[in-house]
Amino acid sequence: MPLLWLVLILLALSVAGFFLGRQRALASAGGNSKDLHSLPSYYGHNVALTGLVPALGVLAIWLLAQPLFIESRVSSLIPEEAIPESSTLGLVMSDVRRVAEGLDLAVSEGVMTPEQARNMRSEFSDVRGRLGEIGVALGSDVRPEVLNAAQSYRNLSNTGTTAMIFVVALIAAVGFAYSYSKTHKDFRARNVVEQGIMALLILAASLAILTTIGIVLSMFFETINFFSLHSWTDFFFGGTWAPNFRGDSELSILPLLWGTLYISVIALLVAVPIGLFAAIYLSEYANNAVRSFAKPLLEILAGIPTIVYGLFALLTVGPALVRFFGQGENGILGVEWMSGATSVLTAGVVMGIMLIPFVSSLSDDIINAVPQAMRDGSLGLGATKSETIRQVVMPAALPGIVGAVLLAASRAIGETMIVVMGAGAIAKFSANPLESMTTITTRIVSQLTGDTDFASPETLVAFALGLTLFVLTLGLNVLALAIVRKYREQYD
Structure with a gap:
């Protein structure tokens, strides 16, 4: 059946x-x-x-x-x-x-x-x-x-x-x-039914906690198996990522962590100013008609699948950057700094575009939460609207905005598809944003793709990478939520 x-x-x-x-x-x-x-x-x-x-x-x-x-x-x-x-x-x-x-x-x-x-x-x-x-x-x-x-x-x-x-x-x-x-x-049917529904609600509320615990434990035990086969000093302090399924692999997280943080910083440099300025305009300058039209239109970006952003990076942004930086005498700058469409800058710019609605929506809600009395008091003392925003509203909203930026950073660190299609697959240390690099998430996908043997360090390293990434993003989320909670308590 x-x-x-x-x-x-x-x-x-x-x-x-x-x-x-x-x-x-x-x-x-x-x-x-x-x-x-x-x-x-x-x-x-x-x-x-x-x-x-x-x-x-x-x-x-x-x-x-x-x-x-x-x-x-x-x-x-x-x-x-x-x-x-x-x-x-x-x-x-x-x-x-x-x-x-x-x-x-x-x-x-x-x-x-x-x-x-x-x-x-x-x-x-x-x-x-x-x-x-x-x-x-x-x-x-x-x-x-x-x-x-x-x-x-x-x-x-x-x-x-x-x-x-x-x-x-x-x-x-x-x-x-x-x-x-x-x-x-x-x-007493009502008592029995209500108790049963209460038990179901408690179970549903516990699923998220139980799922998180299950994920952490599964990664933790597999990470222990990895460190029983591979040196933890090489993983945390080595300088080379070179998996070799025949043995003698060098599996250091540091090159991957560098690429992850580098791409995330570029994404935040794109998303934070644009998203913050958009939030200031929508909350302080735009009238209701413009706001009701512009905010949903801006938030459409959040609903686009990341694979579409990856295609945008591979087919549009990457070739445009190559045309600007990498065509030699035929290029716009007449230089050849960029050899291919995949680079840190390509992935960072596209990821930043993806994060714009994330930053703008959170910042807009936070700025709107600032009491109107603070604006009225500043305007009543003779300050202009721009001075009120700069010297009163933004300092009051700063803790919440910092929390929004940290949440956006954790989202950027965990992104995969944009990096796979836009940044390349080379794990190395480099300060040049026009070179290809890779991140932790892309290596996790690579190590677990295909028929894998879960008894080899080259496969088990994916769980160590995942656990490290989990701890990193969890720390950012806890810090962001603590800042936002403190801010909300101040103005509730």
Whole structure:
């Protein structure tokens, strides 16, 4: 049974439970709703939620746990001598999953029967051809141990799915029957439903915290594994980034951190003045008609996907900078300082454009929060409007503006796509903004792209980079929020 059908059946059972529970409650009161402890809808909601929520919770946990369990069981079936020297267990497991999916597809398409898929033992060389009939491409003939593992993987998946359907359906039925049997005119349905809703709200509020803790712990333990394979002194104090999957890698974060901070500083140099001046104009000079038109138009920039900004950097800004700085005698300046379209300046300028609405929107709200009485007092003492903005409004709004800038900085540090397409992929120390560099986020993507072996330092270094970036951005966010909170407390 497809997962969608299972969910639809649970929803249908929940809807039926609502009407049946409501009807049973009214029947127990002789049709007079005034004799009920709670409103009739509460009895229906009690039956509906009791039959739906526990079943959906078990379904979600099962879907998360089953792949991990199957991977662990199947990987233990592959002997070490069956793993080629040029491969890893992770790559072999990728072949296993691909063959298992191919067997499932072959059975569903009628290319082979379930018995053939389950009992194929000697036709290893024929597996590739039979799966090729339905468009499943394999890089080489399927080895016996891969086919055996794929068959075990498929059998465990099918068994687990069948057990999941049975358990989820049983829980839904038991919850439905129990809550329906408890439905009576004296049953405190409202109290039970409100307590259940409160529990769901607490769970929803806890998800963000639990997710953050899970992310940090996953990166932390993988970082420990990395430092068990690679020197932490080279990571934090080395000067070269040169991953080599054959060994002898130099994996220092410092060149990546330099590129990250360099590009972020250029982005802030572009975004902060423009965004701040735009906020001053919108809050202090623009009339309501202009403000209602200009502010939404400016904030459209915040909704543009970062990949579009990356294309803008690669196809427009980069070539324009090359034309200005890098065409030699044919260029505008007659020099050749820039050899390609990818550079720190390219990524920094485009990232700064992306951050303009971020800075302007936050700064506009902060400037508008300054009490009007302060402006009136300054104007009443004879100051001009510009003097009032410069000497009264801006000093009062400065803590909040600093917080907005720090939040923008944390956003710039974590950007990926613009840097990938606009800055290049060279990790080095250089003060020249016209040269290509790279950042922490781009290296994380690079190290985890493709079939990777999570037992090598060249792959595990991505988690160390991610944890370092998390600590850096978390520190900026905490500092920014502390400044903004102090500012808001001052003027609330």
